[in-house]
Amino acid sequence: MSVLNLGPELTVPVEEIVGQCVAILGIRGSGKSNTAGVIFEELLAAHCPLSLVDTDGEYFGLKEKYEVLVVGGGDHADVELNMTTVGEVADLSLHEGVPVILDVSDMLGAEREAVVYDFLSRLWTHAGRLRTPYMIGIEECHEFIPQGVRTRLKDVIARIALRGRKRGLGAVVISQRSAKVEKDVLTQAGMLFLHRVVHEADMRVYGELLPWRKTEAKEIVSQLEVGECIFMAGSAARKVTIRVRHTFHGGYTPSFRPVESPKLRQVRGRILEALARARDGEPPLFDALPTPGSRTCPASPIAERGAQPAVPSAVGLLSEEISPRAAILPEPIVLRVERLLRRLRRLPPVQRRVVAFLVAHEPDGYATHELAAWVDCPEALLHVEPPQAALDVGLVACERLARGLTYRGTVRQYVERAFSGFIPGLGPDGPRRLVAYLRQRISDLAPVECDLAHLP
Numbered sequence: 293m294s295v296l297n298l299g300p301e302l303t304v305p306v307e308e309i310v311g312q313c314v315a316i317l318g319i320r321g322s323g324k325s326n327t328a329g330v331i332f333e334e335l336l337a338a339h340c341p342l343s344l345v346d347t348d349g350e351y352f353g354l355k356e357k358y359e360v361l362v363v364g365g366g367d368h369a370d371v372e373l374n375m376t377t378v379g380e381v382a383d384l385s386l387h388e389g390v391p392v393i394l395d396v397s398d399m400l401g402a403e404r405e406a407v408v409y410d411f412l413s414r415l416w417t418h419a420g421r422l423r424t425p426y427m428i429g430i431e432e433c434h435e436f437i438p439q440g441v442r443t444r445l446k447d448v449i450a451r452i453a454l455r456g457r458k459r460g461l462g463a464v465v466i467s468q469r470s471a472k473v474e475k476d477v478l479t480q481a482g483m484l485f486l487h488r489v490v491h492e493a494d495m496r497v498y499g500e501l502l503p504w505r506k507t508e509a510k511e512i513v514s515q516l517e518v519g520e521c522i523f524m525a526g527s528a529a530r531k532v533t534i535r536v537r538h539t540f541h542g543g544y545t546p547s548f549r550p551v552e553s554p555k556l557r558q559v560r561g562r563i564l565e566a567l568a569r570a571r572d573g574e575p576p577l578f579d580a581l582p583t584p585g586s587r588t589c590p591a592s593p594i595a596e597r598g599a600q601p602a603v604p605s606a607v608g609l610l611s612e613e614i615s616p617r618a619a620i621l622p623e624p625i626v627l628r629v630e631r632l633l634r635r636l637r638r639l640p641p642v643q644r645r646v647v648a649f650l651v652a653h654e655p656d657g658y659a660t661h662e663l664a665a666w667v668d669c670p671e672a673l674l675h676v677e678p679p680q681a682a683l684d685v686g687l688v689a690c691e692r693l694a695r696g697l698t699y700r701g702t703v704r705q706y707v708e709r710a711f712s713g714f715i716p717g718l719g720p721d722g723p724r725r726l727v728a729y730l731r732q733r734i735s736d737l738a739p740v741e742c743d744l745a746h747l748p
Contacts, residue, residue: 294306296335298327299330300533302533302534304483304525309331313462313481314482316384316487317494318521322489322518323518323521329354332429333358333467341389342429343385343411343428346393351393351395353541363392364393364394369395371537372394373395382411382414382418383418405445413448414450430467437453438472450474453477465481469491470498478497478501483523483526499523503524636737643682644737646663648737649663657693660698661696686706688700705729710730
């Protein structure tokens with residue numbers, strides 16, 4: 293039986309923590325983040341699949357010893373994080389056991405909540421079918437599951453913490469303000485690491501959680517040193533010391549002493565390739581990916597039967613849904629265009645109209661109020677729900693000018709970048725033909741009620 297070596301006198305069997313709700317509480321500087329880092333180190337060493345919502349960008353140091361995919365906007369990210377990639381990352385992590393750090397440190401307010409909600413909702417939904425052990429860490433959880441406030445994100449985190457065990461899900465919630473964390477989650481936590489607190493409200497929460505007299509609990513908690521905590525599992529509680537984490541702690545307190553940057557492990561190219569293929573709508577390469585425990589994934593039933601992946605051939609595509617113009621383009625280009633179109637088809641109808649309009653009228657720019665008038669939608673909708681997928685791949689661009697946010701089509705630049713390896717073989721007229729073909733296909737994505745022929 294694998295055990296987590298958390299301190300000189302503290303070992304916990306993996307089976308007792310996986311699927312459990314674990315709470316790590318304490319003021320800043322009490323050793324709370326070190327305890328969380330030690331737990332994640334031990335889970336990674338035990339090859340336990342996990343993901344971690346990192347609000348301060350301080351857990352990238354785990355890559356010093358472990359292969360972890362960092363998704364976000366920070367300097368140490370392997371993949372950029374946005375509303376397009378977040379679902380694919382969740383699928384990859386859960387299905388293939390790839391450890392993930394979701395770095396949301398550069399996001400604020402509604403954007404961060406939307407990304408975390410989509411990520412955790414995807415995990416919750418698919419875990420119900422897979423039922424495989426998986427742990428989720430959530431830093432500064434009081435921001436996501438606040439006491440006395442109900443949000444859709446709080447609902448999904450509470451479900452994971454309180455009912456995730458039946459789906460194989462466990463949660464490690466970390467906070468410096470225990471009084472601000474939803475009490476139902478804390479009181480139902482099966483394992484607690486209670487570091488020093490000083491605020492009277494936080495001390496009252498400790499008094500309700502610990503099986504000691506409140507005066508005794510307050511005296512012991514107030515005397516805890518850095519790295520010490522009260523470990524409580526079930527109804528038993530005792531004072532323990534947590535070891536220092538082996539990997540770099542990105543949340544160290546700045547000082548005048550130089551800090552040597554760690555050498556970080558690189559994520560395997562196959563993982564990034566699989567994520568890129570999923571993001572582009574291609575059949576995934578997940579069956580070829582080994583799990584973090586170096587165990588080869590079993591072959592899929594399709595592979596065992598000798599069947600070929602369901603990738604449409606160029607002939608089939610031409611006969612069913614591609615215009616004759618594509619017949620003069622190489623098959624790899626046709627297939628790549630189809631992957632792009634599948635991605636764009638996922639956009640809501642209004643966003644598809646916007647993209648089709650901008651592509652048809654490249655390179656003219658349109659302010660949001662002009663664009664809203666031409667595609668017949670409220671201007672506010674363009675601010676709340678921009679065509680993010682098209683922006684991400686570079687089919688359209690958005691810039692802030694004197695007249696406000698302005699959108700324009702950028703198909704030519706997209707073709708030059710995305711098809712740079714094919715352009716030399718297309719001949720002098722090839723790029724123009726490819727741009728024309730791409731514009732035609734994208735215009736077909738607009739809902740039937742949007743007649744582009746009547747637009748300017």
